[in-house]
Amino acid sequence: MRILIAEDEKSLADIVKKGLKEEGYTVDVAYNGEDGLFMAENEPSDIIILDIMLPVIDGMTILKKIRKAGIKTPVLMLTAKDTVMDKVSGLDSGADDYLTKPFFFEELLARIRALLRRNSGVKTSIIEIGDLIIDTASHEVIRGGRVISLSAKEYALLEYMAINRNKMLGRTTLTEHLYDQDFDLDSNVIDVFINRIRNKIDRGFDKKLIHTIRGAGYMLKG
């Protein structure tokens, strides 16, 4: 899952980035509105966290522009104001959710999960694919009643595939959603990770969940 944070307060943006990375998310940061708009339009993000008061271009304008450009990525607005007016105009201009500063990091995580879920049509924090159970809140993965331990990156890849299950996912897509813009796109990395996950969740089971589509990519299917 790749998240874009547009927040001019560097100390805040950096710590949130750190926290999200530890949760297995891939994070890009823009410290002003101009960069924020560019990255929102050009980097494939799964969620955009947008501060309203941004230098150069403010958050509301960015939101309107990207919606006009047809980008449907869920947007979580961050604001230092909590008047009703702000909430209404934020949601009107196409924001999916709202968080008022100061916020609890746990709450930010919960909102992010909810937005990702909403986008994939899953109702609870538990995703079930056959006998594979993924708890997106606790990052616990169970198959056939057995707890499987995954590294943060492995988990992130599995969760992304689970949310987009039954969809063919190309190597580039997977890389883009797993690594930030500084990563040198080398899709072989994905093959390595897929092999590790396969070893952990498919080995010893008759029914394989991870499918390779020759020349195109991978798919998680129950």
Place this chain on the structure above:
Amino acid sequence: MLSSIKAKIIIFYLMVLFLSLSVLGIFLYLGLGKIVHDSIDSSLLSRAKALAMLINEDNNETEFKFSDDVMWEYNSPKSKSFFQIRRPDGTAMEKSASLGDSELPFQTGKNQTSFETILLNNKPVRLINFHLHNLVIQCAEDIKDQTNLLKNYRIVLSLSILSIMIISASGGFIIARKALTPVKEISETIDRISESNLSERVTGKNIPSELKGLAASFNRTFDSLEKAFNRQKQFTADASHELRTPLSVILSQSEIALRKERAVEEYRNALAAVTEAAKMMSQIVQKLLTLARLSSDKVELNIEDINICKTIHEAVKLLNPLAEQKGISINISGNEQPVIRGDRAVLLELFTNLIDNAVKYNTPHGKIDISIRKEMDFIVTEIKDTGIGIHEGDLDKVFDRFYRVDKSRSRESGGIGLGLSICEEIVKLHGGRIEIKSKVGEGTNVTVYLKGIKDVT
């Protein structure tokens, strides 16, 4: 009720109306009375003359040649006309049958024809005493009908006046109410204006021109109220915004640090970041309190004689370490020792803020020149730096609360945009003003004029 404008207008208006109607009524009444009396009097006079013609007087012999056809109107006891003929000394000689036993009253001594109104058998009667050379012919006529006519006329007049007054009163009430409706509307609008809809104004096509001025001045008052209110609201919003960001940093840093076991180094970094944010918050709070204290109506100041030169030296001493870090040299010139009445701590705050800006927004190895001089009543301090300068468009905004030209740059050096607002308040308190001139890339020039606080005796 009686104190209302409406009642006053109506009462005054009724009084004026009553007065003029009464004058008119009295005038009409008296006029009619005169016409009636005049006609009676002239008929009495001609009667008397007619009787005189029937009297023959020869050598003290008086002969009355009263024929029946003249006498018929005097003969009946029910007749309303009377006469009596006397000598000037009052001796009765002849009288009409209509008088019966009674006599017409007579006063001797007058030898001029005269009219009077008397009561004869309790009836109003008009009487003429017509003097001939040796006789007085008294003719009288019952004027009960005429008196009644006048009495009726008086009643009709009074009733008319009364009804006109009643009609006018109700008309006046309606007019007054109509005239006062816009006033009521205005006051209702004003009642409606409250904190939540301060932007509402007294408007409407039906405000008469007489009240436009009133409405306009109400609107002006509300304009300035609204502005002050919005300024306050904006200030509160800005203040909370400034505090929310470091608070978010503190929350996120500590929450994330506590999510799992970490190396000591990581905890240290997190705590350092938390300390940084908390310091920032405490600075903001401190400056907000200073500003609130200075701009409240009841500032408590410790007023004494202050040597401005000395205060500036103190401020420079406080900021020297910061200046040395950036390699900036500070030079103070001016050999006067000007003294004003003021608060030492507050004035020190003023110069520290200004010199702090001159250091913070200076280029490395830049210069700051401070000059002090006297100019009329004022002590003028000029602080000149060779720093980055301020764009012309930003110049008039730098005194706004929380305004920073370059937010990110200012933030790095810990600026929150309250310094100059505080300076402005301090200068105002000390009976002076502050001016700022700047050129981007060349430097900024801040001039402070101080007069000192007037001692209240």
